[in-house]
């Protein structure tokens with residue numbers, strides 16, 4: 001039996017890549033809702049929900065339904081990821097890089113479900129909760145790269161045009177992960193554990209919030225460096241991407257401070273989570289655009305291979 005699949009057209013590939021990215025950002029929000037409503041152990045078992053049943057019974061409390069709905073999203077995400085992979089595999093000319101990314105996203109979804117299961121079985125241990133969010137951030141990174149390439153199918157994807165820019169992209173990504181990870185430590189030390197019985201890290205929330213804010217300042221400094229470089233080398237696409245990134249960072253900084261000084265209202269924490277996921281996507285956009293910028297010595301081997309001229313100083 002043949003599975004009916006969308007045609008491997010540029011439009012379908014772009015839409016599927018966007019669906020992958022959007023669905024994983026939505027997952028961050030629904031996961032946040034689970035935590036912020038204290039529904040983390042609404043389904044106390046895994047992979048079943050409660051009493052050995054996969055589906056909650058009609059009289060189950062609302063927390064159970066919230067957690068159950070979050071689990072159900074797995075099937076939506078898996079279906080999108082599988083369809084995207086099957087369609088991208090049939091792209092002509094072949095795009096091995098994109099097939100690989102779509103495959104990784106497809107593998108990431110069940111892996112994430114397993115981490116979610118471990119989170120439940122450990123009674124919402126804060127370190128597994130952190131790993132759960134960070135794993136989604138890695139998947140969002142892959143989704144962001146895939147979407148960027150799907151939007152620009154006719155554009156050759158080169159290696160980074162120069163070593164300094166490759167390092168800049170690495171440092172930008174590293175500081176983004178550092179900021180996100182520090183944020184998860186703040187959450188693991190704060191009041192929104194997902195269940196009244198869940199353990200906490202034991203760190204002083206004010207101290208880890210300060211470390212988190214320090215990481216944010218580092219990230220903003222690096223991001224502004226990228227923005228300045230985009231003006232110096234007149235790289236229009238990089239400039240647009242960098243502005244989007246810096247804009248989200250500044251908005252996120254404001255939300256972060258306001259929530260800190262207002263005792264972490266749930267709605268603001270949810271917005272903070274959404275912006276964190278959107279920022280991850282923006283950073284991948286920037287890191288992809290940095291590939292095309294040459295600042296400093298070009299890599300010898302790539303000089304002649306660049307099918308598209310790098311924007312250079």
Ligand code: HEM
Nearest residue numbers: 180183184186187190192213216249252253256257260276
């Ligand atoms: C680029 C800027 C920022 C990013 C990307 C970011 C990211 C994050 C992330 C990923 C979390 C963890 C959310 C979770 O585990 O559910 C978090 C939590 C938190 N962030 Fe930020 N953050 C930023 C700026 C700030 C700033 C400037 C502050 C001010 C102190 C701040 C305060 C907090 C607090 C208090 C939490 C814990 C919320 C809770 O208990 O649920 N953030 N942040």
